[in-house]
Each structure stands twice: as structure tokens, then as C-alpha cells.
Amino acid sequence: MTELLYEGKAKRLYSTDQEFVLRVAYKDDATAFNGEKHAVLTGKGQLNNEISTIMFERLAQAGVPNHFIQKISDNEQLVKAVTIVPIEVIVRNIAAGSMAKRLGLEEGRALKQPIVEFCYKRDDLGDPLITVDHVYELELATPEEVSLLTTMALKVNQVLINYFNDFNITLVDFKLEFGRLKETGELVLADEVSPDTCRLWDKTTGERLDKDVFRKNIGNLQEAYGKLLERIGGNA
Ligand code: TMP
Ligand code: ASP
Secondary structure: OOOEEEEOOOEEEEEOOOOOEEEEEEOOEEEEOOOOEEEEOOOHHHHHHHHHHHHHHHHHHOOOOEOEEEEEEOOEEEEEOEEEOOEEEEEEEEOOHHHHHHHOOOOOOEEEEEEEEEEEOOHHHOOOEEOHHHHHHOOOOOHHHHHHHHHHHHHHHHHHHHHHHOOOEEEEEEEEEEEEEOOOOOEEEEOOOOOOOEEEEEOOOOOEOOOHHHHOOOOOHHHHHHHHHHHOOOOO
């Protein structure tokens, strides 16, 4: 018997007959602005499952430990069970989105060096930006974990910048979530790495290949994600 353990905005998480293994099903739902905007876009789950699989495999090869085990169907993967650290770790290479707005920067301005931000993963509060002092006050992670989160996030950035560069795509920014493995306690990359959680721009044309097409109503999401998948050599 498998049981639905958790339903998020874009994925469902089920138990399996193995204690430390879960099944993730990617949904066709797209949301933005903390769920205010919502649509069901047929094929999105399959595209994100495929793209996230490629990302996790690439990252594992590059030495970034993550929860991914294997893709088992069009929209499902097996992953290792973790306890999610309630921090969204954002890495930015180019000013865009909330950072451009908050600091009054022009979207597209290259940053002098990658910027790491922490947000408190709390939908009811709108995932607010927090400092490391807040992390300790709320006991979200230990100092050792904060240092690991930062190092791992910057390593992911380097690996993915190089990866997308080969396909003439700029990695503008992205959001990561980490978890402690239920089996061993090891901190690993979890959740998903997909065009829902990254900003990806065509280097030549600036075309958006990520969820901004949905957030900003500037194109067809499945078309954008399909193009991205085709560029990085996968098949939908
Ligand atoms: P932001 O500029 O809106 O803060 O987003 C930064 C990056 O994080 C961007 O690549 C999109 C991603 N992101 C998520 O994955 N989930 C979210 O809830 C938000 C707000 C952003
Ligand atoms: N994932 C968030 C939401 O659903 C926001 C976003 O990605 O823009 O609402």
C-alpha cells in the first residue's frame, strides 16, 4: 500500500514499500505569486520530471549529493526520504524578479558575484527573505548546515552555469531546497531543479525558457519548457 504523504503546488509525495524511499509525482499545475495565479497545463508534469531528472543526474555526477534515485514513469521519480530544511536557498547571477524589484535594479544587470539569499519556507508568510541570524533564532539549521547549504548552492550554480552555457542558455537565478536524509541525517539537495525553479534565458535572443512565461503572461509554458528540454538533449 502506498499512501499520499504530502501534496504541494506542483508535486505529490507518496510512500513506497521501502522505508527510506518515496515516490514523487509531478503535477500539471502551474502556480505563481504564492498560489494566487493557477492553471492546469497538460504535459507540464512530464516536462519537469524529465528536466529535473537530467539536472539531478548531472549534479550527482558533479559530486552534489541529492535525493534522486530514478525516473520510473513519465511524471514520476523515486527519491530518498528526507526531512526538508525549511529554507529556500536562492542563488542569483543576474538581477531579476524580486531582487531587481526590491533593490530597484534593472532586470538583466549582471551581478559582480553570485548572490545567495535565504527565504523562510512558510507559504502563510509568503516565504520572507531572512538573514542567517533569523535562521539561528528560528532554529532552522545549525551553523555547520548553513555553511554547507551555501557551499552546495554555489557548487550547483557553477555546475549548472557551465551545463547551460553549452546550450547557449544563461542561468539567471534559481531556488533550491535541501533535506536531511531520514536514513543517515546527511544534508542533500532535494525538491526539484526545473524551469519552475530556475530562470533561464537564451543567450542570443533573451527568450525566456522558464516559468516567467506563465508568471508574466508572455508565452506558452509547455512550449518554453519543451524547447528547453529539446535544447538540453532530452526527450519529452
Ligand atoms: P524571485 O526573483 O521571485 O525571488 O525568484 C528567484 C528564483 O527562485 C527564480 O528562479 C524563481 C525561483 N522561485 C521558486 O522556485 N519558487 C518561488 O516560490 C519563488 C518566489 C521563486
Ligand atoms: N511557486 C510559487 C507559487 O506558487 C511562486 C513562484 O514560483 O513564482 O505560487
